[in-house]
Amino acid sequence: MTPILHIDGEPATAEALAPVILSNYGAFTSMQVEDGAVRGLDMHLDRLAQEALALFGRAVPEARMRERMRTAVEGLEGRHSLRVQLFLETITHRTPDALGVPSVLTVVSAPANPLCDPLRLQTQDYAREAPELKHNATFGLTRARRTAKAASFDDALFVGADGAVSEGSIWNIGFVEDGRIVWPKAPMLRGVGQRLLENGLGLVGLDxxxxxxxxxxxxxxxxxxxxxxATPACPVGNIDGRSLDMDPALIDRLQAAWASNAPQPI
Incomplete structure (x- = not known):
């Protein structure tokens, strides 16, 4: 489908999009909408509020944010991807200290199908700037993925300057040891998908x-x-050419843990 763009509830014009195109200062969250509802919607809304406070000094009221999101998906049925992006027109290279309630850009597009084929990951020495935020500065992520693909891998797994594994380009990674999930401890974005899994692990007998x-x-x-x-759980087939074990039954349990979180109406 052709992406549908709105800014503050109105169809996005070229003029209104100019500040977004000319500056990458902002933050966003992406989610999968199922008939007007989202798994982990409360987490996405909390993320947007915290990002707005950190970057612009003020947050968009939740009622207004929900209204923007409802406008974006109005009249649409089934599954769709929804990106909600925050920006402030008055923040420029000449006025970086501006404060205010950010504008809301929504982009509705075709649903993102979950990854399912085992991934081949290449470790790379890299850390995102302000890793606790899901911000717009994605040059490094795209470059890392391109580097990995040029070396016949699927994606990049980041290792920080301290030697600690952190996250991937657009995902979190979990390891399995003696039937227990092990999450890396490092500066990173703790994604909504990871949090949804955590919520449901106990229901499938995992900790x-x-x-x-x-x-x-x-x-x-x-x-x-x-x-x-978009992906509840996808196995990793190898890292840096080292083959890993795969247990389809475990992936099924993880997907069940994720699915135990009911979609929340926007």
């Missing part, structure tokens, strides 16, 4: 822990998966 995973520890881990708001 988890978070700890530092350096390259030496990484070499000893035999099973891994990735997750984000």
């Amino acid at each position: 988890s822990e978070t700890r530092v995973i350096d390259r030496a520890a990484l070499a000893g881990l035999r099973q891994a998966f990735i997750c984000n708001s």
